[in-house]
Amino acid sequence: MKRNYLFGIIVVLLITNIATLIFWNSDGENVVLDNNNKKIDSREPVATVGGEKISYEDWMNTLRKNQGQEQLQRMIDREIVQQLAEEQNIEISEKVIAREIALLTTMQGVMTQEETAQKKREWREDIIYRYQLGALLTSDVTIPEKKIRNYYKDYHEQYNFKASLQLSHIVVPDMKTAEKVIKELGNGASFQILAKEYSLDEETKEEGGYLGFFVDYSKFLPEGYAEKASKMKERTFREPFKSGKNVAIIYLHRKLPDIKFSYQEIKPYIKRELALSKTNKNLDAKLLWNNLNVDWVYE
Known part of the structure; x- marks a missing residue:
């Protein structure tokens, strides 16, 4: 569990740090730069260094070249997981989400109420995505009940969160x-x-x-x-x-507060961890692309 959980945390942090949203409207002037609704004028330079100007257009072209494909792939991954999870009725327990958010919170320093609310929204999306992805990747893997119970008996404390x-x-x-x-x-x-x-x-x-x-x-x-x-x-x-x-x-x-799980509450998540370990699968949504018709510009 620890290895898979740490990998999941890394995924969450990478997505949170990389996925800065940049939008531009049809008139090409008023630009919303990020999640904080910071606005800039796309007609003005985005930076000036020693008298040399870096234009908004040059910046956008560089982003498209260097991160465009990766960002689009992440968006496709999210859409695939969401559609397949809805199709297979895969829902993530609110209690599990609360535990994950609590763990991530303890890794942060001091945050304002606004920062806390923003982080919670971002983390919630990432947690649901990660757990649904794990469920989809292991849906056809069978783990004996006895093995799940024994694992819970030995490691159940690591699933709880202490106040x-x-x-x-x-x-x-x-x-x-x-x-x-x-x-x-x-x-x-x-x-x-x-x-x-x-x-x-x-x-x-x-x-x-x-x-x-x-x-x-x-x-x-x-x-x-x-x-x-x-x-x-x-x-x-x-x-x-x-x-x-x-x-x-x-x-x-x-x-x-404390968050504790009974066997029945945490059983599906232990099963998924054991199944991922058994199949040696990474949390990679690309393994699911063949389940839906995906047509994208980089194909």
């Missing part, structure tokens, strides 16, 4: 300093900037006090952090409290 907290903190020497920081936070000051200014924690202050994600957080977090954070709402800071010799102010970015 995680994403935290930042500011450590100050006394309550007087802490109250000053709290007042500035209440007035709208940035937690990250205040951490760089006030925090005594040399390991995290330059990162805005960022601590990261914690799974077994009661074991690794400083005194009082786990108890306080467990009662907080996401994207809020906590009133200062004593932690060891100092005073701490913590900020909870994300709180991700």
Whole structure:
């Protein structure tokens, strides 16, 4: 599972990083550049280097030459998988999708609500695509029930997701300093900037006090952090409290809950992993192209 999962993560990240969308309208002037609706005028240079201009047209021609075929193939792959999955009624459990999104979230740093929502949309599409592709590639492979049960018995914990907290903190020497920081936070000051200014924690202050994600957080977090954070709402800071010799102010970015699977819930996905391993198939949608009539310009 670990090998297949890591491969899947790599696929997700590659698609997420490469698939920047570039559209142009019929008048050839007003261009939507990316998913954030950034607009440019296609009549103007897209870059100027030492007085030399790079035109929008030259940029588009280079993209078509270097990435046009690969991007079109990815679009065809997606369409093939979607059509065949609908035809065969292959649906992916919302619980499985939530687990995958949670895992990907823990690999990120601090994200705003808007960034989180955007990532979730992108990840969701990629997760569904990857799992449907796996199901299609292994639909004719038989795995004995006993083998699936034994695998679940040995490795079921790796399918579960443990509750995680994403935290930042500011450590100050006394309550007087802490109250000053709290007042500035209440007035709208940035937690990250205040951490760089006030925090005594040399390991995290330059990162805005960022601590990261914690799974077994009661074991690794400083005194009082786990108890306080467990009662907080996401994207809020906590009133200062004593932690060891100092005073701490913590900020909870994300709180991700436990996700656990029964055998019946995870059985189809274990079967697909074992089937992929048995057939030595990679998650390559090109293996499905013969199932539909595909006509494309690069053929």
